[in-house]
Amino acid sequence: xxxxxxxxxxxxxxxxxxxxxxAFAGDxxxxxxxxxxxRVNSTNQLYEFSKPWIKKPPFSKRGIGALxxxxxxxVTAELVANSTFIxxxxxxxxxxxxxxxxxxxxxxxxxxxxxxDPDFLQGMQPLALNGPLxxxxxxxxxxxxxxxxxxxxxxxxxxxxxxxxxxxxxxxLLFKLSAPLQQRDGSFTVPVVREGRxxxxxxxxxxxxxxxxxxxxxxxxxxxxxxxxxxYQGFARLGLAFAPLRDPQLRRxxxxxxxxxxxxxxxxPRGSADAAGIKKGDAIxxxxxxxxxxxxNYEDPDYGRILFSHFTNTIKHPGAxxxxxxxxxxxxxxxxxxxxxxxRENAISETQISDTAPKYLILGGLVFIELSRPxxxxxxxxxxxxxxxxLVYFDAFQNELPPDRGRMIILSHVLPTPDTLGYEDxxxxxxxxxxxxxxxxxxxxxxxxxxxxxxxxxIEFEEDPKLLFLDAASIEAxxxxxxxxxxxxxxxxx
Amino acid sequence: xxxxxxxxLAAIHAVEISKSLVRIEATSQDPDYKTPWNPGNxxxxxxxxxxxxxxxxxxxxxxxxxxxxxxxxxEGDANPYVAKxxxxxxxxxxxxxxxxxxxxxxxxxxxxxxxxxxxxxxxxAYGYPVGGTRLSVTRGIVSRIDFQPYSHSGMDSHLAIQIDxxxxxxxxxxxxxxxxxxxxxxxxxxxxDVAQNVGYMIPTPVIHRFLKDVEDGHYDHYVDLxxxxxxxxxxxxRRALGLEDGNTGVQVGxxxxxxxxxxxxxxxxxxxxxxxxxxxxxxxxELEDQAVPLEEVVERKFKGDKVRLDILREGQPMxxxxxxxxxxPFKLQSNLYDEKPRFFVAGGLVFQPVDQNFMDAHDPSDxxxxxxxxxxxxxxxxxxxxxxxxxxxxxxxSVNAYADEFRYSVVDEVNGRPVKRLDELAAAxxxxxxxxxxxxxxxxxxxxxERKAIEEARPRISARYALKAEKNxxx
Numbered sequence: 001x002x003x004x005x006x007x008x009x010x011x012x013x014x015x016x017x018x019x020x021x022x023a024f025a026g027d028x029x030x031x032x033x034x035x036x037x038x039r040v041n042s043t044n045q046l047y048e049f050s051k052p053w054i055k056k057p058p059f060s061k062r063g064i065g066a067l068x069x070x071x072x073x074x075v076t077a078e079l080v081a082n083s084t085f086i087x088x089x090x091x092x093x094x095x096x097x098x099x100x101x102x103x104x105x106x107x108x109x110x111x112x113x114x115x116x117d118p119d120f121l122q123g124m125q126p127l128a129l130n131g132p133l134x135x136x137x138x139x140x141x142x143x144x145x146x147x148x149x150x151x152x153x154x155x156x157x158x159x160x161x162x163x164x165x166x167x168x169x170x171x172x173l174l175f176k177l178s179a180p181l182q183q184r185d186g187s188f189t190v191p192v193v194r195e196g197r198x199x200x201x202x203x204x205x206x207x208x209x210x211x212x213x214x215x216x217x218x219x220x221x222x223x224x225x226x227x228x229x230x231x232y233q234g235f236a237r238l239g240l241a242f243a244p245l246r247d248p249q250l251r252r253x254x255x256x257x258x259x260x261x262x263x264x265x266x267x268x269p270r271g272s273a274d275a276a277g278i279k280k281g282d283a284i285x286x287x288x289x290x291x292x293x294x295x296x297n298y299e300d301p302d303y304g305r306i307l308f309s310h311f312t313n314t315i316k317h318p319g320a321x322x323x324x325x326x327x328x329x330x331x332x333x334x335x336x337x338x339x340x341x342x343x344r345e346n347a348i349s350e351t352q353i354s355d356t357a358p359k360y361l362i363l364g365g366l367v368f369i370e371l372s373r374p375x376x377x378x379x380x381x382x383x384x385x386x387x388x389x390x391l392v393y394f395d396a397f398q399n400e401l402p403p404d405r406g407r408m409i410i411l412s413h414v415l416p417t418p419d420t421l422g423y424e425d426x427x428x429x430x431x432x433x434x435x436x437x438x439x440x441x442x443x444x445x446x447x448x449x450x451x452x453x454x455x456x457x458x459i460e461f462e463e464d465p466k467l468l469f470l471d472a473a474s475i476e477a478x479x480x481x482x483x484x485x486x487x488x489x490x491x492x493x494x
Numbered sequence: 495x496x497x498x499x500x501x502x503l504a505a506i507h508a509v510e511i512s513k514s515l516v517r518i519e520a521t522s523q524d525p526d527y528k529t530p531w532n533p534g535n536x537x538x539x540x541x542x543x544x545x546x547x548x549x550x551x552x553x554x555x556x557x558x559x560x561x562x563x564x565x566x567x568x569e570g571d572a573n574p575y576v577a578k579x580x581x582x583x584x585x586x587x588x589x590x591x592x593x594x595x596x597x598x599x600x601x602x603x604x605x606x607x608x609x610x611x612x613x614x615x616x617x618x619a620y621g622y623p624v625g626g627t628r629l630s631v632t633r634g635i636v637s638r639i640d641f642q643p644y645s646h647s648g649m650d651s652h653l654a655i656q657i658d659x660x661x662x663x664x665x666x667x668x669x670x671x672x673x674x675x676x677x678x679x680x681x682x683x684x685x686x687d688v689a690q691n692v693g694y695m696i697p698t699p700v701i702h703r704f705l706k707d708v709e710d711g712h713y714d715h716y717v718d719l720x721x722x723x724x725x726x727x728x729x730x731x732r733r734a735l736g737l738e739d740g741n742t743g744v745q746v747g748x749x750x751x752x753x754x755x756x757x758x759x760x761x762x763x764x765x766x767x768x769x770x771x772x773x774x775x776x777x778x779x780e781l782e783d784q785a786v787p788l789e790e791v792v793e794r795k796f797k798g799d800k801v802r803l804d805i806l807r808e809g810q811p812m813x814x815x816x817x818x819x820x821x822x823p824f825k826l827q828s829n830l831y832d833e834k835p836r837f838f839v840a841g842g843l844v845f846q847p848v849d850q851n852f853m854d855a856h857d858p859s860d861x862x863x864x865x866x867x868x869x870x871x872x873x874x875x876x877x878x879x880x881x882x883x884x885x886x887x888x889x890x891x892s893v894n895a896y897a898d899e900f901r902y903s904v905v906d907e908v909n910g911r912p913v914k915r916l917d918e919l920a921a922a923x924x925x926x927x928x929x930x931x932x933x934x935x936x937x938x939x940x941x942x943x944e945r946k947a948i949e950e951a952r953p954r955i956s957a958r959y960a961l962k963a964e965k966n967x968x969x
Contacts, residue, residue: 243939247896253929253942265938280937384861390873393865400936422727456734463872464722464747466761471730 034150036127037142037191039089040065040075040099040113044082049375050412051367052358053489058084063189064144065113066198068224069126072112076189076203076215077104078166080111081354088115091148095120103227106167106352107235109203109215110223129217130197132302133157139177139194141202141212143184155179155192155212162307163213166203167352168373169342170237173303173310175214181205218302222314233318236339238309239271240264240278244295254283255330260293261285269403270346276337279328286325287311312339348398348405349373349391359442361492363449363457364475365417365482368431370442371395371408388428390463406440411461415486419475423468430462443494510674512569513603515629516543516551517622518591518667519567519574522560527855528887530835530846531962536562542621542668543591544676545602551577551591552701553667554681555584556646558591559831566593568602569629581708584831585716587646587681587696588704607698608675610784611636611655619659619680619693621668634659634691641787642694645682648850649828650716652793653786654694661693670695703794714797717818719789720753721746723765726775735764736809741775742766743806744788751877753821758814760807767804768792792818823876826850827867838920838965840930841948842889842955843897843941845905847916848882856886860902862936879914885934885941889959893951897941904935917967 045058061080065073065088073088080086086099097120104111115121133139134157141153159176177192181202190202192214200214226232242262245251250263264282267274278284285291287308290298297305312322318341326333344350350372358375361368369375373395379387384396394401394408409431416424431439434448435458449457452472460467475482479491518541526534541557543566551566558564558579565574575598582589593599611617618633634657642654657670661683670678678695707714723744726732737743746763749755766772768788771779778785792801795818803814826849835852838845846852848867858864866875866882883905888897905913908922909931923930930948932941955961 241938247942249893249929249944249947250896250939250942252944253931263939266936385859389865389868393861393869396861397936419730421729422725422731454734456730458734465724465745466747467745469728469731469734471733474730 034091034142034144035123035125036067037091037144037150038065038067038073038124039063039091039144040073040079040189041087041089042080042083043085044080045084046082047358048378049353049358049369049372050378052360052369052493061188064142064191065189066191066201067121067124067126068112068129068198071114071118071121071126072102073099073114074191074198074201074220075111075113076201077106077109077111077354078203079189080104080113081106083355086113088113088120090124091144094148103232104355105223105226105232105234106354107165107169108172108219108223109165109167110201110220112224112227127191127193127198128196129221130194130199132218133160133175133194133199133216134304135160137194139192139199141177141179141181141190141192143182143190145184151182151184153179153181155181158211160216160303160306162310169352170235170313171307171309172235172314173216173218173306175200175216177202177212177214178210179212180210181212218310218314222317226317229317233341235313235341236316236318236320237268237271237342238273238312238337238339239268239275239342240273241266242284242296245283246294254281254327256283256327258285258291260291261327262292262294262296266399268342268399270343272337272340275340276324276335278324278326278335278337281328283327284324285327285332288322289325346403346406348401348408349395350407351395357493359494360412361442361446361449361494362415362482362488363459363491364419364470364478365415366420366423366426366459366470367412367415368442368445369410369412371410371430375410375412390430391428394430404440406438406444407442409439409442409445411459415482417478417482417485419470419478426465426468429464431459432462433460434458442492446492446494510603511544511605511620511669511671512629513601514544514605515569515620515669516545516553516566517541517568518543518551518553518557518577519565520558520561521563522558523562524560525833525835525851527835527846527852530837530844530966531839540622540664541666542664542680544620544669545599545604546590546705547604549592549596549599550580551593552679553589553591554646554679554696555582555587555589555831556681557667558582558589559584559646564591566591566598568598581704581713582832583704583707583713583715584647584828585644585650586652586700586704587644588679588701590708605669605676606674607701608672608677610639610697610699610782611672611677613637613639615672617657617659617670617672617677617695619657619661619665619668619670619695621665621680623660623662623664625662630665632659632661632665634693637692639697639784641789647828649824651789652700652716653697653790654700655697657693657695658691659693660691661695665693676701699794703796707796715820717792717795717797717799718753718821718824719755719759719792719801719816719818720750720821720824721755721759722748723777723788725777726764732775735762736806737764742772743775744773744777746805748872750821750823750871751874752823754816754819758816759803759805762807764806765803766806766811767802769802823871826870826876826881829854833969834966836916836966836969837886838916838923838967839889839955839961840923840964841893841943841951842891842959843885843894843932843943844887844889845883845916845919846886848884852886856902858884858902863902863904866904866935881915883913883916883919885932889955889961891951891955891958893943893947893955894941900934900941903938905932906935906937907933920965920967 040063046056048054063079065075097115097117099113102112143151155177158178162171163174200216202212204213243265245261261283298308324335376387413427437448439445457470521538526532543551543553546552564577566577577591577593580590580592638656644650665680669676683693743764801816911922913919930943
């Protein structure tokens with residue numbers, strides 16, 4: 001199998017060299033002003049999740065976008081995350097145009113931009129996408145010199161594997177390219193080419209190991225295909241966690257005869273696997289007839305032995321049916337599974353919030369928010385140990401809480417007012433009920449607060465102090481004063 | 495001039511106290527929670543003590559904790575005498591020692607105890623701190639009288655008196671004197687880089703309670719209401735709870751299941767009086783002309799004693815009676831002494847119950863374990879499992895080649911039997927079975943050990959890792 005693949009890739013390279021001589025020659029000529037690269041300057045501004053009515057100071061990220069078919073400029077999602085202003089710049093002429101984000105998908109760390117002025121791209125030539133690569137193949141990282149010329153760095157693919165992406169939402173195919181990349185102006189997003197065709201976008205660079213992480217064309221193609229579909233859905237998720245089945249004692253215990261297979265160790269509530277009836281403890285032996293090894297790898301025709309989630313999440317699109325061969329209670333089953341995108345609508349804690357203003361509600365001076373990972377990350381790099389540990393636990397293990405728990409509503413902190421006398425020190429406690437009504441979202445809280453009981457807002461918590469009261473009429477009367485006093489633009493954003 | 499006057503006074507006290515003062519040399523062995531089958535490191539230290547009624551020596555619990563060998567010597571007699579611990583109270587850091595040779599007490603004078611000294615009044619601390627081997631006296635004033643955490647157990651707070659006399663290691667257990675009477679036992683302080691001249695002594699109400707508790711020959715531990723309360727400053731809250739304007743009453747927060755108040759007091763109750771003492775809205779009461787937290791009423795009581803609470807529940811006045819007892823789950827979060835670490839080894843997998851000592855030794859970064867431990871009481875987790883049993887270590891061998899990822903995972907069940915205590919895990923492994931299937935909290939994949947593989951590995955692992963025992967189920 002391996003040797004055939006090798007031959008095939010050789011043929012391919014040979015064919016390509018014949019088929020696209022012009023583009024090949026064009027971008028290897030040293031110093032030539034590139035016709036498919038643009039500088040992208042994005043001004044981004046994050047919300048302060050602990051004071052959600054405030055935006056942090058804006059900052060700039062500079063990167064290089066690749067013009068692809070359809071007048072789209074491809075960049076990484078991280079470059080334009082929470083962008084307030086995006087500017088495109090032609091490297092040679094320094095012509096500028098503002099741009100908008102046509103689509104950003106943080107799962108695959110990709111975004112496409114369009115210039116405000118459609119004529120801006122005139123005279124430019126889109127970059128074609130390359131086919132599959134092998135470990136050991138060479139590729140060129142393209143950066144720009146200050147004068148607009150291309151700076152090339154040759155590297156070699158060292159690893160092709162399914163790995164974690166920055167969004168933490170899951171793993172997708174990733175190339176590692178060994179190359180001595182220099183820190184240059186605008187190197188946040190950098191295209192990588194081989195023989196005149198795009199093979200991916202650099203999204204991270206490890207200086208110590210001189211290794212670049214690259215979003216490969218397989219992922220880019222999926223993203224672009226979704227973009228051209230009637231409704232963008234992105235990447236479907238299996239909604240399960242698995243463990244390798246290497247331990248022979250465990251294999252004998254579950255009666256596994258076949259050489260491969262993986263152990264389903266967790267199921268995401270309401271995910272694809274959950275809907276298909278996959279259970280914890282099932283062993284997955286094959287997907288669409290492709291046998292899995294003990295680590296969950298299958299033999300991919302393009303990339304060799306890689307994790308099967310590449311097949312289900314990237315090769316397949318949302319809505320596709322895959323057939324899982326399962327071993328359950330000693331019996332082999334075939335279970336069809338419909339690949340669906342992750343449904344975070346009822347998530348207990350949102351793990352990723354970008355380009356969206358966080359919700360909040362202030363009652364009398366008590367600041368309520370919905371628990372989210374970005375909120376916990378306000379505690380800095382060591383947030384997993386520095387943030388309130390009870391909340392970190394609920395965020396990390398939210399799959400284990402009752403699926404109908406709803407969003408976790410937090411009393412984040414208190415802006416002291418006469419109405420909150422005695423409550424000043426309360427922070428990061430979980431709200432259960434307001435005026436007797438269970439709250440599963442800030443909207444619930446807002447609704448419940450409209451009906452005070454006997455003139456009081458009665459708020460109950462999981463932790464101490466268990467309950468507190470506010471004078472409903474008084475907080476209503478003092479609302480404007482509170483806004484003015486603490487310079488709050490609004491007392492709620494739902 | 496003032497100094498000249500003070501010196502003879504101090505000298506007089508030093509002569510008086512020298513007949514009561516005792517230097518204690520302790521050799522202790524701290525248990526090893528990382529390799530629990532090993533006996534642990536032997537360390538030695540010096541502390542102070544003093545003779546009290548009944549031919550006993552009082553000192554700090556932390557001076558004689560985990561002691562293997564104790565000697566005491568008195569001023570003017572170079573001979574060390576062998577001593578042993580008579581009673582030890584880790585929750586208030588006090589201990590009583592006995593000396594086998596009655597000759598020791600010849601010429602000694604038991605101390606007299608005074609009351610709680612006045613603020614700003616001067617006191618002298620006696621002991622054997624660093625800086626020399628002979629008796630040291632330091633002098634200071636009473637700076638503060640308040641509840642303080644007692645760091646020896648790490649979980650208990652009692653009345654403590656802050657003094658500005660230098661208190662250093664070796665002062666521990668020594669008497670603090672005023673007018674020839676003992677008004678406290680020096681026990682803890684801050685190191686100089688945290689705060690200057692802040693030392694603490696255990697005041698006589700705590701000492702008297704300890705002496706009374708052990709009168710029946712047994713120390714019973716402090717008792718507790720096992721509830722939290724909160725100030726009632728907020729006018730809206732006061733009206734909502736049916737209180738008049740004014741400054742009385744606190745609102746009950748958590749009532750810990752397993753504690754003395756469980757099923758009697760409810761969250762949201764307003765405590766108006768405790769044993770007839772009116773409770774202020776900050777939780778303080780007036781006791782012997784001093785404002786103290788309402789806990790002080792409970793502090794002076796013993797196991798089985800009753801506390802009367804006058805409360806307001808949903809606007810209705812009620813009188814409740816709580817019979818006091820020690821809330822057991824809190825022990826798990828206290829530093830423990832004079833206990834042997836418990837463990838169970840199967841197939842090179844080391845299982846241990848989690849307590850504060852375990853957490854100090856291992857300092858695991860496992861999020862689930864940290865949550866279960868930190869919120870064991872607050873989230874009522876102790877009602878579901880009296881002990882947290884974890885896979886604490888793996889002694890690598892082919893039998894457990896695939897268990898690495900499970901370190902610090904919390905055991906839920908073995909062969910379908912729930913494991914809520916270490917002895918339940920041991921019992922499950924004691925039953926004959928071809929497979930032992932260990933399931934962990936969170937429900938990932940199980941560890942499966944075949945009986946045959948365990949048995950084959952047993953001698954191998956014992957020899958390779960110098961495993962002196964495969965289990966200890968006794969504290």
